[in-house]
Every structure is written in C-alpha cells, then in structure tokens.
Amino acid sequence: MPDLTQARQSVLEGIEASGRAGTFSLLPPLSRLNYRGRISTVGRVAAAFGVEPAMEPCRAAIFGDRAALWLGPDEWLLLAKEGEARSIIDRLAIALAPLSYSLVDVSHRQVALKIAGPQAELLLNAGCPLDLDRQAFPVGMCTRTLLQKTEIVLWRVAETEFHIEVARSFAPYAWRFLEQAERDL
Amino acid sequence: MLLIDCPFCGKRPELEFRYGGEAHLARPADPADLGDKAWGQFLYGRSNPRGVHAERWRHVHGCGRFFNALRDTTNDRFAATYKIGEERPAIPEAEGAASA
Amino acid sequence: MSASCRLNAGGRIDRSRPLRFTFDRKVYEGFAGDTLASALLANGVHLVGRSFKYHRPRGIVAAGSDEPNALIAVGSDVRFTPNLRATQVELYDGLVAQSQNHWPSLGFDFGAVNDVFSPLFPAGFYYKTFMWPKSAWKRLYEPKIRAMAGLGRAPTLPDPDNYAQRHAHCDALIIGAGPAGIAAALAAEAHGARVILCDEQAELGGSLLAERKATIDAKSAPSWLADAVAKLSRSAKVRWLSRTTAFGSFPHNMIGLVERLTDHLAAPAEGRPRERLWQVRAKEVVLATGALERPLVFPDNDRPGIMLADAARQYLLRYAVKPGSRAVVAAAHDEAYRAAIELAAESVEIVAIVDIREDASGPWADRARAAGLPVLSATTICGTRGRHRVSSVEIAPCRPDGKVGARSRLDCDVVLMCGGFTPTIHLFSQARGKLRFSEKLNAFLPDGGAEGIRCAGACRGISGLDAVVADGVAAGEAAARDAVGGRIEAVHAPVPLSEDEDGGRLEPLPHHRSPHRVKAFVDFQNDVTAKDVKLAVREGFRSIEHIKRYTTTGMATDQGKTSNMNALGIAASALDKPVPAVGLTTFRMPYTPVTFGAFAGSARGNLFDPVRVTATHDWASAKGAVFEDVGQWKRARYFPLKGEDMHGAVARECQAVRQSVGIFDGSTLGKIEIVGPDAAEFMNRIYVNPWNKLEPGRCRYGVMLREDGSILDDGVVGRLASDRFHVTTTTGGAAQVLNHMEDFLQTEWSGLDCWLTSATEQWAVIAVQGPDSRKVLERLVDDIDLSSAAMPHMSVREGHICGVPTRLFRVSFTGELGFEINVPADFGRAIWEAVFDAGFSRAITPYGTEAMHVMRAEKGYIIVGQDTDGTVTPDDVGLSWAIGKAKMDFVGKRSLTRPAMTDPDRKQLVGLLPEDPELVLEEGAQIIAELPADAKPKSKDAPIGQKMIGHVTSSYFSAALDRGIALAMVAGGRRRMGETLFVPMPQGVIKVVVTNPVFLDPEGKRLDA
Known part of the structure; x- marks a missing residue:
C-alpha cells in the first residue's frame, strides 16, 4: 500500500509559475477551520486557539501565524499553519465543552493568494467592486466579496498587501483573471 | 447597480446580494391547522405594492445573513434595512410615499 | 487644395509633428493634435460620407461627439472599426480611414437614386409598403431591406484586442472637464473630497480649448487651464481621465465610463488594453456636460460645407483650420455672430450674417457691424446649391407671419448655422431627474429629483464664462460638503439663471417652396426631414415617443443629439401645443456608442465563465475523456478508446461496472456539513425523511421539498456523529440548497443550535463501483473493515486510505456493490491513481457521467432536474416511502395534502x-x-x-x-x-x-x- 500522505497536489499546479514577479502570487497551504457558533462561545475559542476572534464585523484578529477572520455574526474562518487542523480541533473540543458550536476542517476547500505592492488595490478593483481606499478598507479588514465572477475572502494584511481566499475549483479562474487584469496595470 | 446597506457589513454593491422575496411572512407554527385556502395564500399571496415594499435580501457573498429592507419600488430607494426579528421601522411619510 | 485651409499660427496642434494619413486611399497630411475631421477640413475635404437613406453627399457638421454625418471606418483587417465619428478620431501617423454607405465610390454613389425617388419613401414607408403579401416578408422584403440597411460594415474577424474593467469609488465624480467641470473639481478637491474628473476629449478644457481672448481669475483662459490641470495632476485626491465618456447613469450613483486607451496611438504597446470600462460609485455626481449647438432646419441644409457655427469657430481656434473662404452665417442665436467675428479676423470672407430674428440688435450684432460684417435681419434661407459642396444659398426677407419676400442668391463655400443650444442633460435624465422646459431658453433644464446628482454650467442653462466657472465652483463645494460631511462653510450658491436668455429657434426656417418638394433635414443621420415629422402628426401620431419611432427621428447612433429639440419643435407646432405638452423622448444609455469589447471585458474565451475542474481532470484529459458542462463544472462524460464512438464507450464502461469494477469522479456533488446538538431536528424539518433513528455511521437517501411540495433536491446523507451530518446535494443544486437551509435556520428556526458549512470543495469524491470494488479497496485501506457485516450498504466510516484521512461511504448509484471515497481535495489525484493502479489486475475502468446516467436509469433512480421539474412531488416519482409518516411537519408537508397534489x-x-x-x-x-x-x-x-x-x-x-x-x-x-x-x-x-x-x-x- 503506497503512503500518499505527502502527495498533495495544488489545483494551480501547471497554471501557477512559481516565483513570479507580479503583483500576485500563490501562498503555501494552510490549515483552515470554519467556526460557527453563538457569540457567547467565542471567548473560549481565544483561549484554545490563541487568537480572540473579532466581534466587530469584517475584522480579522491575528496572533503569530494564526488568524481569525470575521465572516458573519456567527462565523469565523480560523487560519493556521498546514497540518495543525487536527490538534486545533481537539484543543477546541476540550476548551468549549459542553457548549454547542460547529467546527469543520476546510483546509482543502480554498486556496490563498497574496496580492501585494503599490498596485494591489488597482489589480483587485479590476474585479472587486469594493472601495479599497485605506480609509474605507483599512488594514485588518476582511470580508467575503466577489472577484469578477468568483467569490473570495478579501483580507487586508498590510497597507499594500492583501490575502485572498478563493474556492479550490475557482482558483484557476481567479488566477487567469488576475493575469489578464495585470496587463492593465 | 443598487447600493444596499447590510445591517452587519454596511453599504455593499448589489452584486453581493441575493433577493429573498417579500418580508414578514412568518411560517405558520402548525401548517396542518391551516385550510387549503389559507395555506395557498401563505404560499402564493404577495402584496406587490407600488411604493414601499418590505422585502428580504441575503448578503450571500458577504456575511451570509438574511435581513429585511424597505425599498420603494418606484425609484429603488431604500428607506431602511434591518435585521431579521426586528420590527419594521416606521418611515416618514414623505420618504415612503410613492411618487405619482 | 492641400493644407491651404490651415492657418500658419495658433491652435493647439503641434506643427513640429506632421502626420500622414489616408482617407479613401488618398494620402493627406495633418498634425499631432488634429482629429480626423479637423485634418480633413485642413485639406479642404468636406465631403466625407453618404447619408443613410437617400445617399446624399454629406460633410462634417459638428466638432465633437454630436457629429451626425461624418461616420467613417478606421483601420483594416482585424483592427477595423466602422461608424466612428471623424470628429472624435484622433489623428496618428499611418491612420487609414474610409467613408461609408456608398457604391461604387463616395463621389458617384448608385444608391443616390433613392434621393431622386424620395417622394416614394415617406415616413413609415416600410410599414406601409411591405405589408402584402404576408408570405413575402420572410422570403423577399426582410432579406432585401436588411441588405440595404445599416451604416458601415461590421468587422467579420474576432476582435484581437483586450479590454479592461475597473471599479472605482469617489466622493465627487465630475463629468465634463470644461470650465465648469474643472472649477468644480478644484473646489471639491480643496474641500477634501476624493475626485474623479472625466472628459470625452483628448485634452481637458472643453470650450476653453477654443478660447484665446477670454480670461478667468485675471488669467488668460489657456494659462488658467494649464495651471488647473497641473494642480489636479499634483493632487493625490484627484484622478482625471481624458478620452473617457460617461455613457450611462445607473441606480444609486453608479456611473459607467469608457476610457479609450490606445485608439489614438499609431503603435500601441502589445497586450495593452484598448479600452477600460469604469464602474464608478460616486457619493456625489456633478454634471458639467455643457450644451450642444442646434442646426437650423431649412431646405437642403445638409450639403457638405454647411456646418454648425460654433463648431466652425472651434476648428478655427483649436485646430487652426479655416472651414472655408467665403461664409454665409445663418443666425437664430448670438453665438453665430461670435463665430463670424472670429472667422473674419482670420480673413474668412463673411458674405452675410443672415439673421432670422426680426431685429438683429444687441451687443453681438453691434460688434459684427462694427467689424464691417453685413448683417441682414428678418431674413431666411430658402435653399442651397452645390453638388459635393455648398456653392450658394438663396435668401429672402421674411415677415413674422412666415411670408417670404423677393429672393436673392449669395455665393459661398461654407454656411455656418446656429439655432441655439441644447443643454446636455442625458445622464441627469437617465438618473430619473426631473426636467422643466424654459420658454426663454427653448430648452429642457434639470429640475431636481436625481439624488446625489447636480448640474453645473451650460448643462443647466448658464451662459457666459464667468458665470459658468462660478457655477462650477458652487457645485464642487456643495458636492464635497454632501459627500464628505463635516464643516464646510461658505459654500457658494449656484449661479441664478439670467433674465436675458437667448433661446434660439426650434421651428424650421420659412421658405416659399412647396413643402412636399423640399428636404429640410431635422435628423441628418437617419435622413428625417421636417416634412416627415409633420406627416406623422397628420397621420395621427400625437405622442413624441410614437412620432420618434414612426419617423425614426433621434433613433440613429447619435440618439438625436442635434435633432431632438428641432423635431420636438416641429411636432409641437404641427400639433399646435406648447413644447412641454408634447414631452420629450426618454434618454437612454449609452451617450455615445460603446464597444461590445468594453462591456465584455475579460469575459471571453476561457474567462467567459469560471471553468471548474476536479482534481482528476488532467488525468481524464490525458486518457482522452470527452467532457460535458454541468453548470460551471467540466465532467468526464465518457472515455473512448481508439476508434470507439460514444455508444461503444458507454456500453463498455457500463459492462465493466456490472461485471468487475469501474472508477468515477463524483467530486462535483454538493456537500454540506451540518453540526450541532439540534442537527437531527433541523434535518427532520428540512427533509421529508426521519433522522432521529439513523445511527452514526449509517447513511440515508434524503429528499427535500420546497414549501409548495415540489422536490427541491436529493442526495445521500451520512451521519458521522449524533450531532454531525455529511449531506450531499446534486451538482447543480449545492448553492441553492445551502441558501434554502440558511433561510430556514436564520429566519424561522433561529433557536436551533446547529450550523452549516459548505464542504463541496473540501473533498474529492472517487466512486469505486462494481462487484470487485471491495477487493480493490481492501488493498489500500487498512483501518476500516470493509466486509458487508462490518460495513453494510448505506454506511459511512472515517479512516485512512494510503495514509490519507478519508470519509468512506458504502453507497451505490449504479445498483452494484460500491464505495465512495472522500479525501481532502489536494489528495484526490494521488488517491485516484492509487485506486486505478490497485484495480489494474481487475481491469478497473474509468467511466463517465453518461454511463452513470445509464446505470442509474436501469435502476430507476431519478435525477432531480432531469426526471423532475418544479411541479413533481415525492409520490409522483415513487418516493413516498422516504417520507417520515410520523413527523408532524417538514418543509412542504402541508402542500402535499392540497387537492391538486393528491389527484x-x-x-x-x-x-x-x-x-x-x-x-x-x-x-x-x-x-x-x-x-x-x-x-x-x-x-x-x-x-x-x-x-x-x-x-x-x-x-x-x-x-x-x-x-x-x-x-x-x-x-x-x-x-x-x-x-x-x-x-x-x-x-x-x-x-x-x-x-x-x-x-x-x-x-x-x-x-x-
């Protein structure tokens, strides 16, 4: 029986040219957990996960290499290093018992891209209808939105750097769209 | 393209939303109690006003929440948006009146 | 005649950069800064096209986007664009342009017989003539009319260019960069607003580009403009866009702009987008769109050389081009005098200023007389002559009652006319702003009603440079105040409309000739005459919307920019009603034509729609799979061997599954994870099935209904734990089902403690089906007992396959023993290949959706959306057994007992x-x-x-x-x-x-x- 535990294959393999110099690039795999539950449970997430999820809409909280992104009033996306999903699930189970909540491993559901540089906003606005001015969309803001014909999670991690999450099967579209849009920078 | 004020996320473009039909049509607690006519009215009866319409939207490509809105069907202006479970707000006559 | 019409000095052209271009295969020279129209006029070329219906020779009438006649084709081969306005085509070296709508040549056009037989083509000609016999319409009339119809020639090759799109936001979007728009932009910027300023022309400045004597703020107009542009360019809060047309106004202050990026370049950089479509969301919009000059309606007013007076002035001052050497100026508005005076100063002979008004007096007439120009009051134009260029006009005195006196002839080579100005209120009206008619101005003016949109300058009837600039400042300040809020004091008030407004004229000029025998054009582009409009009224049309459609006036590509008000004036007088009682036709986007490319943007080729592929797509591709589209997904339909057709491949694939083992990619099925202590209760309410007794580790086929009792979706549900369900949906139904579930959870049952997470993309699903499927899997799975006793049909286990975590289902959509392996998606390809290798000795066969469909039909399994539509109940398709009879309620239950559902x-x-x-x-x-x-x-x-x-x-x-x-x-x-x-x-x-x-x-x- 072959051991295929190292046999991951990115959906962008063959599409993405690694080490490209453009405004966007592929980020390495991450652990992703979709947390849903009543607001009263969130405090205990902080203790086990190390990041206190924001109560304020559309805000991300970060600590070290972990982040909790507010996606809805009962929904947060927890991000951590690849391979940590199982242990986080176990730790949260202990910390949250006996409260009700939902935690689902969605590490493979999405792909993360980095959009960075002085033209990051322009590139995104080729397909994203939001106002990305730094006043309107400050560092730390995150939200589900659209990139042309696909849904994304958009998160401003720094003045000129965005992290986007796109569903796996839409990633090739998003990638090619950004390549096309980059010609207009 | 409409600009819709999500009660959670603020003003967002219509592209992020999905329309959800008329608001404040509560599902009967026990549908079996309703006669055929009353159930038919619940399923299909809609007010379809010319003027202010209470309707549901879902911020599907955003926070995912359903919410209610008062929109004037004659000019697409939103008088209010509010969370599910909140009372329909009273709106000033001038704003709510359908333009002739 | 070459270049003889160009002045030696002045204008905004760059004489150090001569450019060569060809028009109808003849080579000409112009300068950088020219438009094709100005360069042709500089070369003495007035005849540039044939008209749409009568094929009459036509010349350049206007100097901007309102040009109705000079529609030309630019480019060749793949880069060929018909119907461009020569007045907006910027000259570049090597530009190739062609005139349109003639055969065999512009000078001799066979289609001009239409002009001779024009009494046969009255308004409504098509409606009246091609009615009988009915059967001839499809065979004969329609194809013939279509062959004759249309301007220009559509390009036949795919567009080689790419087109960009961009979303933008600002506090104040200012449309039009003439004096009012620039003043508004400066004022808004000074008050802290984020500003976008756009203008359709190559340079900012609008009317200032044709000013040489005027001053603003004690600066000459050109230097005020240069300073303003420098200031706007320095500001981080301002983005200004030239060559950018605001073409449409959409709800909640969304304005569509199209920016032309490369059409003015001889050699655009490879891959650079040709155009960019902007979707601008502005808190406040300032329209500073100016006003359009109106032609006068008189017999044969369409000969080449007859043009708008202010347009002629612009050619003279902006492009240093004399449109002719001997001009007759037809005036119904004082701007005509201004043009005459400027042209006379550059030694154009003004033969006469023919003023229709009874008493040509006032400052402008005085200045003209002082300059020695002959001014004739109360004089009309009865006709013109000249085959390819006007050579004379016939004038006559006329009385206020329209009686025309003795006629005389004036020789000339250009006629300049000014019937007044029409404010450009297109975008305001598109935004559902209210309009009011000003009797004095003979114009509709904006009158509120468009939230967040205000007008400034000539588009709201303000005239005079100082007033226009002051009005722009007021509008810019007010826009900044309303958008940014805060404390902006001392906002200037909009300039009031002045009392001595000059409205020009809306009626045709009187003449002595039989109205049935003359052509006095109202709409040049669609060849509609005053006679046609009157005929429509005589035939009973009362509404201007109907008159428009019957005569086609205002329906050409210029949407009646120069013609609508004249047509309205004629209709109003024929109906004997005041103009506002006749009404105005609806303004619709686009203001000027927009390319399909700009609207399509990136949405072409493989970006037309997202193409979703599964983890095994490349493997299937390499095996020669034929794919089908299922929603946005590509699914392998069948895997033909060499020389095999679909029938053969499907039969072979089915046989393999029935006799040994097949492998199938089911990843596109929707998956939702439902978690929480109330998950089973939620399932009970959403599905027709009962869920309480389903034990963890077991699966059930679930059916859900809409509230009206019809089947919404179906799929296998696995219970992973007492509080966790793994739900599958149809491929096309995933998003709809999630929305349906969220709807009930959020709005009806918000007290339930359970939550939904879409997991469709998390899992790759590999179906292994057939009598040998267990034997194949046993080689790869060591921590799950696959035996029938330990893992019966309709069960689910969590474990590992080749070390990779899996949710392994024992389910079957083929009727055979079968499993569905769920693994995290990035492992899908590797596990698929491992299964394929493990099944090699049993001739494992990949099968596609077609074989899957055949096998499920053999078993009578339905596919929701194929065997059902929005009317089908569970009982209709034999699924009554699935309904939990003991359940008090579930979504759709009550509807199942309505009489029509039990028939x-x-x-x-x-x-x-x-x-x-x-x-x-x-x-x-x-x-x-x-x-x-x-x-x-x-x-x-x-x-x-x-x-x-x-x-x-x-x-x-x-x-x-x-x-x-x-x-x-x-x-x-x-x-x-x-x-x-x-x-x-x-x-x-x-x-x-x-x-x-x-x-x-x-x-x-x-x-x-």
Missing part, C-alpha cells in the same frame, strides 16, 4: 420500453394514449388533436438489457402498467409499453454481491 391523474414516473428494442426515444418527447381511429401508425399527421398525457424524461440504450429504455412522467402512470402508449415523432409514431421504472435487479441483490 390520481397526476403525472407519475414509469418506465417505457419501445416496441422496437433498437430504438432509443428522444428525451422530452411527448406521449399520447391512443391513435385516432383513422390514423395509420406510421402517418406523420397522426397526433394532431391528441391529448398529451406525459413526456419522456430520460432515455438510453441499456447494454445490460440490450435494448432502449426510458423513464417518463405519465398521467396516472402507475395504473397503466403494461399498456401500450404512443410517442409521435417527425419520422412516425413510436409504440411503447409502460413498465415499472426499475429495469434491472428489482430486488437489489447486486448491491451485496
């Missing part, structure tokens, strides 16, 4: 076997119960008058049964077992026998093979 004659799912086993019925074919007594079974006409009692929903050739099979919905179908029904098809009527929809292994023995 025994409802359509029910049955199987059909064609009498001829070779035959495969067509999906969608209708079914009838009996043939008329006199019909022969093979007769084509048999089914006429027969009641259709059902239709075929699925139909295949079954290799296992060696015959055609079909599923169908037939009225009272379950009562009809064994009956013969008929399927009428164009080739003849097909006999079928009604059977149970389960064709194969009704006892389900093979599931446990």
